[in-house]
Amino acid sequence: MLKLGVLASGRGSNLQSIIDAVEAGELSVEIEVVISDNEDAQALERAAKHQIEAQYVGPEDYNNNQDFEQAIIDDLERNDVELVILAGFMKLMSPYFIEHYQGRIMNIHPSLLPAFKGLHAQQQALDYGVKVSGCTVHFVDQGMDTGPIILQAAVPVKEDDTEESLANRILEEEHRIYPAAIKLYAEGKLEIEDGRVRIAK
Template sequence: MPARCDVVVLISGSGSNLQALIDATQAGENPARIRAVIANRADAYGLERAKAAGIDTQVLDHKAFVGREAFDAALIELIDTFTPQLVVLAGFMRILSPDFVRHYQGRLLNIHPSLLPKYKGLHTHQRVLEAGDNEHGCSVHFVTEELDGGPLVVQAVIPVQSDDSPESLAKRVHVQEHYIYPLAVRWFAEGRLRLGPHVAMLDGQPLPATGHLIRT
């Protein structure tokens, strides 16, 4: 088994993707280990999930800082006390500064509820329905300075049903998020996944622009 890969997870809310990561890293021979969960909100329920799993939790309130750069500098300092090989954004509702992204270049992952590059930003399920798309899904990508624009690692594709609502779509997309995020984290922890000059690399080969596609 590869050497252990220490992970820090950043959250802002309920932490359902965090729970999927906890479950995956505590089951079987997975080299990824979540060293800490950091939230920018003291009431984030994901902190309770982490405590229940015996994982260190920290709160860094962005409202206590003047400006994004000051908060991100303090966040870097806090994260680095855990010396992680990988930082994972799991519903962390902050736009990160260029300095933060550069500091963790190649070891910062995010998950987004759309088939990127479509529907960057918020309200993705509603926007898919309004556009009349017949497919939807979620994407794991390396984080770069472009919002929701880094090289794609893996995407899960689901069909849009004629009677779908934003809520029903979100529920089905969440199921796929909880599968592909632990998968991508494990690939990284096993040394199989890395960020190349322009694309993500898996097992030494460049992934296509869509990342690794999984259809359900």
């Protein structure tokens, strides 16, 4: 069974959607460890509640970024993690980390990439006046929100939307497509070819 390691910095709602899919029998994977760079992250509480190993790895405890990332790699390797899931992990990982898990790191972003990369994607969408936004699950490469796209879901933008209301509607779709993307990976149905993800039938 595919072994996951989840990196999260905040409340962990996407982590919860993956846990729920596993517990409902919809997703045949094992979440081996949840790691956070934020000691107060609700994601760590969610993990502990479901008897999943929860680890805090603080950047301030290490001399440099590579030592910090190596500590995370050590935790992931100790748990035999095969696929790394970024679930609201707010630290941009270096090429050192990404090369270590090349093709085995997924992220979810609250826009229809390649539009509105980086922080506050929902507000970016509102400021630009788009009529449709959404979310994207992608493999992580060395750019910011630039890796090969796995799944996307569209969400209409309403005239009276605020950043919060749009974010909440997008989040519902995030909770649906992130477990779906992990399932495709677990079933061996994803292949990266010329920078594109091809999904086997």
